[in-house]
Amino acid sequence: MPDKNRLRRAVLTGTGTYLPEKIVTNADMALQVDTSDDWITERTGIKQRHFAAPHETAAFMGAEAGRRALEAAGMAPEQLGAIIVGTSTPDQAFPSTAVHVQAALGATNAYGFDIAAACSGFIFGLSVADAMIRSGQVESVLVIGSEVYSRILNFADRGTCVLFGDGAGAVLLQARDVEKDGAGLLSTHLHSDGRLAEILYVDGAVGQPDKPGHLVMNGREVFRHAVTLLSGAVNEALAANSLTAADIDWLVPHQANKRIIDGVGKKLGLPPERVVVTVDKHANTSAASIPLALAAAVADGRIKPGQIVLLEALGGGLTWGSALLRL
Numbered sequence: 001m002p003d004k005n006r007l008r009r010a011v012l013t014g015t016g017t018y019l020p021e022k023i024v025t026n027a028d029m030a031l032q033v034d035t036s037d038d039w040i041t042e043r044t045g046i047k048q049r050h051f052a053a054p055h056e057t058a059a060f061m062g063a064e065a066g067r068r069a070l071e072a073a074g075m076a077p078e079q080l081g082a083i084i085v086g087t088s089t090p091d092q093a094f095p096s097t098a099v100h101v102q103a104a105l106g107a108t109n110a111y112g113f114d115i116a117a118a119c120s121g122f123i124f125g126l127s128v129a130d131a132m133i134r135s136g137q138v139e140s141v142l143v144i145g146s147e148v149y150s151r152i153l154n155f156a157d158r159g160t161c162v163l164f165g166d167g168a169g170a171v172l173l174q175a176r177d178v179e180k181d182g183a184g185l186l187s188t189h190l191h192s193d194g195r196l197a198e199i200l201y202v203d204g205a206v207g208q209p210d211k212p213g214h215l216v217m218n219g220r221e222v223f224r225h226a227v228t229l230l231s232g233a234v235n236e237a238l239a240a241n242s243l244t245a246a247d248i249d250w251l252v253p254h255q256a257n258k259r260i261i262d263g264v265g266k267k268l269g270l271p272p273e274r275v276v277v278t279v280d281k282h283a284n285t286s287a288a289s290i291p292l293a294l295a296a297a298v299a300d301g302r303i304k305p306g307q308i309v310l311l312e313a314l315g316g317g318l319t320w321g322s323a324l325l326r327l
Protein backbone atom coordinates (compact mmCIF):
# COMPACT_ATOMS: atom_id res chain seq x y z
CA MET A 1 0.00 0.00 0.00
CA PRO A 2 1.49 3.38 -0.95
CA ASP A 3 1.93 5.78 1.98
CA LYS A 4 -0.63 8.59 1.43
CA ASN A 5 1.51 11.04 3.39
CA ARG A 6 4.41 10.68 0.97
CA LEU A 7 4.60 12.19 -2.52
CA ARG A 8 6.88 11.78 -5.51
CA ARG A 9 8.48 15.17 -6.10
CA ALA A 10 11.24 16.76 -8.19
CA VAL A 11 13.86 17.79 -5.63
CA LEU A 12 16.69 20.21 -6.40
CA THR A 13 19.93 18.38 -5.58
CA GLY A 14 22.60 20.47 -7.34
CA THR A 15 23.28 23.81 -9.00
CA GLY A 16 26.03 24.96 -11.35
CA THR A 17 26.98 28.03 -13.35
CA TYR A 18 29.27 29.21 -16.11
CA LEU A 19 30.08 32.84 -16.93
CA PRO A 20 32.30 33.92 -19.83
CA GLU A 21 35.71 35.19 -18.82
CA LYS A 22 35.27 38.59 -20.45
CA ILE A 23 33.63 41.21 -18.23
CA VAL A 24 32.32 44.39 -19.88
CA THR A 25 31.61 47.27 -17.50
CA ASN A 26 29.24 50.15 -18.18
CA ALA A 27 32.31 52.33 -18.71
CA ASP A 28 33.51 49.83 -21.36
CA MET A 29 30.08 50.02 -23.06
CA ALA A 30 30.30 53.83 -23.05
CA LEU A 31 33.45 53.56 -25.18
CA GLN A 32 31.48 52.03 -28.07
CA VAL A 33 27.92 53.27 -27.48
CA ASP A 34 26.50 56.74 -26.66
CA THR A 35 25.65 55.90 -23.04
CA SER A 36 26.95 56.34 -19.49
CA ASP A 37 27.38 54.37 -16.28
CA ASP A 38 24.94 56.77 -14.59
CA TRP A 39 22.16 56.23 -17.16
CA ILE A 40 22.47 52.42 -17.13
CA THR A 41 22.77 52.20 -13.33
CA GLU A 42 19.85 54.51 -12.62
CA ARG A 43 17.43 52.90 -15.11
CA THR A 44 18.41 49.24 -14.66
CA GLY A 45 20.80 48.61 -11.74
CA ILE A 46 23.24 46.98 -14.19
CA LYS A 47 26.95 47.67 -13.57
CA GLN A 48 28.58 45.03 -15.79
CA ARG A 49 27.88 41.99 -17.97
CA HIS A 50 29.87 39.04 -19.32
CA PHE A 51 30.28 38.68 -23.10
CA ALA A 52 31.16 35.32 -24.63
CA ALA A 53 34.28 34.55 -26.68
CA PRO A 54 33.65 32.66 -29.96
CA HIS A 55 34.10 29.23 -28.33
CA GLU A 56 31.69 30.11 -25.48
CA THR A 57 28.48 29.04 -27.20
CA ALA A 58 25.16 28.17 -25.53
CA ALA A 59 26.06 24.48 -25.73
CA PHE A 60 29.59 24.97 -24.36
CA MET A 61 28.45 27.11 -21.44
CA GLY A 62 25.39 24.95 -20.78
CA ALA A 63 27.58 21.85 -20.58
CA GLU A 64 29.98 23.52 -18.13
CA ALA A 65 27.11 24.67 -15.88
CA GLY A 66 25.48 21.23 -16.17
CA ARG A 67 28.72 19.45 -15.27
CA ARG A 68 29.03 21.55 -12.12
CA ALA A 69 25.41 20.85 -11.12
CA LEU A 70 25.98 17.09 -11.53
CA GLU A 71 29.20 17.31 -9.50
CA ALA A 72 27.43 19.27 -6.75
CA ALA A 73 24.82 16.49 -6.53
CA GLY A 74 27.42 13.69 -6.79
CA MET A 75 25.70 12.17 -9.83
CA ALA A 76 27.61 10.44 -12.64
CA PRO A 77 26.61 11.68 -16.14
CA GLU A 78 25.52 8.19 -17.25
CA GLN A 79 22.91 8.14 -14.48
CA LEU A 80 21.13 11.22 -15.84
CA GLY A 81 17.64 10.75 -17.30
CA ALA A 82 17.05 13.92 -19.34
CA ILE A 83 18.42 17.34 -20.26
CA ILE A 84 16.28 20.40 -20.99
CA VAL A 85 17.93 23.60 -22.20
CA GLY A 86 16.07 26.91 -22.23
CA THR A 87 17.72 29.09 -24.87
CA SER A 88 16.90 31.65 -27.55
CA THR A 89 20.49 31.64 -28.81
CA PRO A 90 21.19 27.98 -29.71
CA ASP A 91 24.39 26.91 -31.49
CA GLN A 92 22.30 25.56 -34.36
CA ALA A 93 18.63 25.38 -35.41
CA PHE A 94 19.13 21.66 -34.92
CA PRO A 95 20.31 19.47 -33.36
CA SER A 96 19.22 20.98 -30.09
CA THR A 97 21.62 22.59 -27.64
CA ALA A 98 20.58 19.88 -25.18
CA VAL A 99 22.02 17.03 -27.26
CA HIS A 100 25.32 18.90 -27.61
CA VAL A 101 25.31 19.22 -23.82
CA GLN A 102 24.52 15.50 -23.57
CA ALA A 103 27.52 14.60 -25.75
CA ALA A 104 29.86 16.96 -23.89
CA LEU A 105 28.83 15.51 -20.52
CA GLY A 106 28.82 11.87 -21.62
CA ALA A 107 25.23 11.57 -20.42
CA THR A 108 24.72 8.55 -22.66
CA ASN A 109 21.45 7.39 -21.08
CA ALA A 110 19.69 10.76 -21.15
CA TYR A 111 17.43 12.31 -23.78
CA GLY A 112 17.47 16.05 -24.44
CA PHE A 113 15.58 18.90 -26.06
CA ASP A 114 15.43 22.69 -26.02
CA ILE A 115 12.69 25.05 -24.92
CA ALA A 116 12.10 28.38 -26.65
CA ALA A 117 10.34 30.70 -24.22
CA ALA A 118 12.89 33.56 -24.20
CA CYS A 119 13.59 34.88 -20.68
CA SER A 120 10.96 32.51 -19.23
CA GLY A 121 12.78 29.48 -20.69
CA PHE A 122 14.12 28.25 -17.36
CA ILE A 123 10.72 28.39 -15.61
CA PHE A 124 9.08 26.64 -18.59
CA GLY A 125 11.88 24.03 -18.48
CA LEU A 126 11.37 23.47 -14.75
CA SER A 127 7.66 22.98 -15.32
CA VAL A 128 8.18 20.35 -18.03
CA ALA A 129 10.87 18.59 -15.97
CA ASP A 130 8.54 18.56 -12.96
CA ALA A 131 5.80 16.89 -15.02
CA MET A 132 8.27 14.33 -16.43
CA ILE A 133 9.45 13.41 -12.94
CA ARG A 134 6.03 13.37 -11.26
CA SER A 135 4.64 11.13 -14.03
CA GLY A 136 7.39 8.60 -13.38
CA GLN A 137 8.93 8.95 -16.86
CA VAL A 138 12.40 9.85 -15.56
CA GLU A 139 14.30 9.87 -12.27
CA SER A 140 16.44 12.95 -12.96
CA VAL A 141 16.48 16.01 -15.22
CA LEU A 142 19.17 18.60 -15.72
CA VAL A 143 17.42 21.93 -16.40
CA ILE A 144 19.72 24.51 -17.96
CA GLY A 145 19.38 28.09 -19.11
CA SER A 146 22.18 29.12 -21.47
CA GLU A 147 22.33 32.27 -23.57
CA VAL A 148 24.70 34.32 -25.73
CA TYR A 149 22.62 37.45 -26.28
CA SER A 150 25.78 39.36 -27.27
CA ARG A 151 25.40 37.58 -30.65
CA ILE A 152 21.91 39.02 -31.29
CA LEU A 153 22.34 42.51 -29.84
CA ASN A 154 22.13 45.52 -32.13
CA PHE A 155 25.03 47.68 -30.94
CA ALA A 156 23.56 50.61 -32.87
CA ASP A 157 20.55 50.55 -30.50
CA ARG A 158 21.67 51.93 -27.14
CA GLY A 159 18.21 51.28 -25.68
CA THR A 160 18.76 47.50 -25.80
CA CYS A 161 22.47 46.65 -26.19
CA VAL A 162 23.38 47.81 -22.67
CA LEU A 163 20.79 45.56 -21.00
CA PHE A 164 21.91 42.01 -21.79
CA GLY A 165 24.76 39.61 -21.02
CA ASP A 166 25.85 36.01 -21.58
CA GLY A 167 26.05 33.02 -19.25
CA ALA A 168 24.58 29.70 -18.19
CA GLY A 169 23.03 28.21 -15.06
CA ALA A 170 21.86 24.69 -14.33
CA VAL A 171 19.93 22.78 -11.69
CA LEU A 172 19.64 19.03 -11.22
CA LEU A 173 16.18 17.77 -10.27
CA GLN A 174 15.87 14.25 -8.87
CA ALA A 175 12.78 12.19 -8.07
CA ARG A 176 12.34 11.64 -4.35
CA ASP A 177 9.54 10.27 -2.20
CA VAL A 178 9.04 12.99 0.39
CA GLU A 179 6.62 14.02 3.12
CA LYS A 180 3.93 16.49 2.06
CA ASP A 181 5.84 19.32 3.73
CA GLY A 182 9.18 18.02 2.43
CA ALA A 183 11.50 19.31 -0.28
CA GLY A 184 10.78 19.68 -3.99
CA LEU A 185 8.99 21.68 -6.63
CA LEU A 186 5.60 22.61 -5.19
CA SER A 187 4.02 24.24 -8.24
CA THR A 188 4.66 25.96 -11.54
CA HIS A 189 2.38 28.41 -13.38
CA LEU A 190 2.98 29.27 -17.04
CA HIS A 191 1.47 31.91 -19.35
CA SER A 192 1.93 33.41 -22.78
CA ASP A 193 0.22 36.09 -24.86
CA GLY A 194 1.25 36.10 -28.51
CA ARG A 195 -0.67 39.34 -29.11
CA LEU A 196 2.26 41.06 -27.36
CA ALA A 197 4.88 39.44 -29.65
CA GLU A 198 5.82 42.77 -31.25
CA ILE A 199 7.06 44.45 -28.05
CA LEU A 200 10.08 42.12 -27.63
CA TYR A 201 11.38 39.94 -30.45
CA VAL A 202 14.28 38.99 -32.72
CA ASP A 203 13.77 40.32 -36.27
CA GLY A 204 15.11 37.24 -38.03
CA ALA A 205 15.90 33.52 -37.78
CA VAL A 206 17.54 30.70 -39.74
CA GLY A 207 14.17 30.15 -41.42
CA GLN A 208 14.33 33.63 -42.97
CA PRO A 209 16.51 34.46 -46.00
CA ASP A 210 19.75 36.31 -45.07
CA LYS A 211 18.36 37.47 -41.74
CA PRO A 212 19.99 36.04 -38.62
CA GLY A 213 18.26 38.79 -36.63
CA HIS A 214 18.72 41.28 -33.83
CA LEU A 215 16.84 41.83 -30.61
CA VAL A 216 14.19 44.56 -30.87
CA MET A 217 12.32 45.89 -27.84
CA ASN A 218 9.80 48.51 -26.86
CA GLY A 219 11.24 48.91 -23.38
CA ARG A 220 8.45 51.08 -22.02
CA GLU A 221 5.76 48.61 -23.06
CA VAL A 222 7.67 45.65 -21.62
CA PHE A 223 8.14 47.55 -18.38
CA ARG A 224 4.43 48.47 -18.28
CA HIS A 225 3.35 44.82 -18.47
CA ALA A 226 6.16 43.29 -16.39
CA VAL A 227 5.28 44.21 -12.81
CA THR A 228 1.55 43.47 -13.25
CA LEU A 229 1.99 40.11 -15.00
CA LEU A 230 4.81 38.96 -12.70
CA SER A 231 2.89 39.91 -9.56
CA GLY A 232 -0.07 37.95 -10.92
CA ALA A 233 2.07 34.84 -11.49
CA VAL A 234 3.59 35.15 -8.03
CA ASN A 235 0.20 35.49 -6.35
CA GLU A 236 -1.03 32.47 -8.30
CA ALA A 237 1.85 30.42 -6.86
CA LEU A 238 1.07 31.57 -3.31
CA ALA A 239 -2.67 30.89 -3.64
CA ALA A 240 -2.12 27.43 -5.13
CA ASN A 241 -0.03 26.48 -2.08
CA SER A 242 -2.16 28.27 0.53
CA LEU A 243 0.81 30.47 1.42
CA THR A 244 1.32 34.20 1.90
CA ALA A 245 4.34 36.34 1.11
CA ALA A 246 5.38 36.00 4.78
CA ASP A 247 6.01 32.27 4.15
CA ILE A 248 8.50 32.98 1.36
CA ASP A 249 12.13 32.84 2.46
CA TRP A 250 13.57 34.01 -0.87
CA LEU A 251 12.33 35.56 -4.08
CA VAL A 252 14.69 34.72 -6.96
CA PRO A 253 13.33 36.82 -9.84
CA HIS A 254 14.37 36.97 -13.47
CA GLN A 255 17.19 39.49 -13.53
CA ALA A 256 16.13 41.96 -16.23
CA ASN A 257 16.00 45.23 -14.39
CA LYS A 258 16.37 46.26 -10.76
CA ARG A 259 13.32 48.52 -10.99
CA ILE A 260 11.11 45.62 -12.13
CA ILE A 261 12.57 43.40 -9.38
CA ASP A 262 11.89 46.10 -6.76
CA GLY A 263 8.37 46.65 -8.12
CA VAL A 264 7.41 42.97 -7.76
CA GLY A 265 9.06 42.73 -4.31
CA LYS A 266 7.17 45.80 -3.16
CA LYS A 267 3.81 44.54 -4.46
CA LEU A 268 4.45 41.29 -2.57
CA GLY A 269 5.51 43.16 0.54
CA LEU A 270 8.84 41.31 0.65
CA PRO A 271 11.78 43.17 2.24
CA PRO A 272 14.78 43.63 -0.12
CA GLU A 273 16.89 41.37 2.17
CA ARG A 274 14.81 38.40 0.96
CA VAL A 275 15.22 39.12 -2.75
CA VAL A 276 18.24 37.73 -4.64
CA VAL A 277 19.73 40.28 -7.03
CA THR A 278 22.52 39.57 -9.53
CA VAL A 279 21.44 41.91 -12.34
CA ASP A 280 24.20 44.32 -11.30
CA LYS A 281 26.87 41.72 -12.13
CA HIS A 282 25.30 39.69 -14.97
CA ALA A 283 22.80 42.09 -16.64
CA ASN A 284 19.89 40.27 -18.29
CA THR A 285 21.03 36.78 -19.29
CA SER A 286 17.52 35.73 -20.34
CA ALA A 287 16.84 32.03 -19.60
CA ALA A 288 20.13 31.79 -17.69
CA SER A 289 19.34 34.56 -15.22
CA ILE A 290 17.31 32.64 -12.63
CA PRO A 291 19.60 29.59 -12.36
CA LEU A 292 22.60 31.96 -12.16
CA ALA A 293 20.99 33.91 -9.31
CA LEU A 294 19.71 30.79 -7.55
CA ALA A 295 23.11 29.08 -7.72
CA ALA A 296 24.86 32.20 -6.39
CA ALA A 297 22.59 32.36 -3.34
CA VAL A 298 22.88 28.59 -2.70
CA ALA A 299 26.69 28.74 -3.05
CA ASP A 300 27.13 31.65 -0.62
CA GLY A 301 24.84 30.04 1.96
CA ARG A 302 21.95 32.54 1.81
CA ILE A 303 19.49 29.92 0.57
CA LYS A 304 19.45 26.98 2.98
CA PRO A 305 17.89 23.50 2.94
CA GLY A 306 14.23 23.58 3.99
CA GLN A 307 13.63 27.16 2.83
CA ILE A 308 10.85 28.16 0.45
CA VAL A 309 11.97 29.87 -2.74
CA LEU A 310 9.77 31.64 -5.26
CA LEU A 311 10.97 32.07 -8.85
CA GLU A 312 9.37 34.31 -11.49
CA ALA A 313 10.20 35.35 -15.04
CA LEU A 314 8.84 37.25 -18.02
CA GLY A 315 10.18 37.46 -21.55
CA GLY A 316 9.54 37.71 -25.28
CA GLY A 317 6.23 36.24 -26.37
CA LEU A 318 5.22 37.57 -24.05
CA THR A 319 5.81 34.54 -21.87
CA TRP A 320 5.76 34.60 -18.09
CA GLY A 321 5.39 32.34 -15.10
CA SER A 322 6.38 31.32 -11.60
CA ALA A 323 7.73 28.30 -9.76
CA LEU A 324 7.65 27.57 -6.04
CA LEU A 325 10.02 25.11 -4.43
CA ARG A 326 11.29 23.99 -1.07
CA LEU A 327 15.02 23.33 -1.00
Ligand code: COA
Pocket residue numbers: 034035036039040043044119158159160162217218219220221222223256257260284314315316
Ligand atom coordinates in the same frame (compact mmCIF):
# COMPACT_ATOMS: atom_id res chain seq x y z
N1 COA B 1 22.17 55.49 -22.56
C1 COA B 1 21.78 56.77 -22.51
N2 COA B 1 20.57 57.19 -22.92
C2 COA B 1 19.72 56.26 -23.39
C3 COA B 1 20.06 54.90 -23.47
C4 COA B 1 21.34 54.53 -23.04
N3 COA B 1 21.76 53.24 -23.06
N4 COA B 1 19.02 54.24 -24.00
C5 COA B 1 18.04 55.14 -24.22
N5 COA B 1 18.47 56.36 -23.88
C6 COA B 1 17.75 57.64 -23.95
C7 COA B 1 16.67 57.63 -25.03
O1 COA B 1 17.22 57.93 -26.27
C8 COA B 1 15.75 58.70 -24.52
O2 COA B 1 16.29 59.94 -24.82
P1 COA B 1 15.34 61.15 -25.31
O3 COA B 1 14.44 61.41 -24.14
O4 COA B 1 16.32 62.24 -25.60
O5 COA B 1 14.61 60.62 -26.49
C9 COA B 1 15.82 58.56 -23.00
O6 COA B 1 17.04 57.83 -22.73
C10 COA B 1 14.65 57.79 -22.43
O7 COA B 1 14.45 56.63 -23.21
P2 COA B 1 13.36 55.56 -22.84
O8 COA B 1 13.48 54.38 -23.75
O9 COA B 1 12.02 56.23 -22.77
O10 COA B 1 13.83 55.19 -21.37
P3 COA B 1 13.09 54.42 -20.25
O11 COA B 1 12.95 55.26 -19.07
O12 COA B 1 11.86 53.70 -20.75
O13 COA B 1 14.16 53.29 -19.91
C11 COA B 1 14.58 50.95 -20.30
C12 COA B 1 14.54 52.37 -20.91
C13 COA B 1 14.91 49.99 -21.42
C14 COA B 1 15.69 50.91 -19.25
C15 COA B 1 13.22 50.66 -19.66
O14 COA B 1 12.18 50.90 -20.58
C16 COA B 1 13.13 49.23 -19.21
O15 COA B 1 13.80 48.84 -18.30
N6 COA B 1 12.24 48.42 -19.83
C17 COA B 1 12.12 47.03 -19.53
C18 COA B 1 13.16 46.32 -20.32
C19 COA B 1 13.36 44.91 -19.92
O16 COA B 1 13.59 44.62 -18.78
N7 COA B 1 13.30 44.02 -20.90
C20 COA B 1 13.59 42.66 -20.77
C21 COA B 1 12.44 41.91 -20.23
S1 COA B 1 12.81 40.21 -20.30
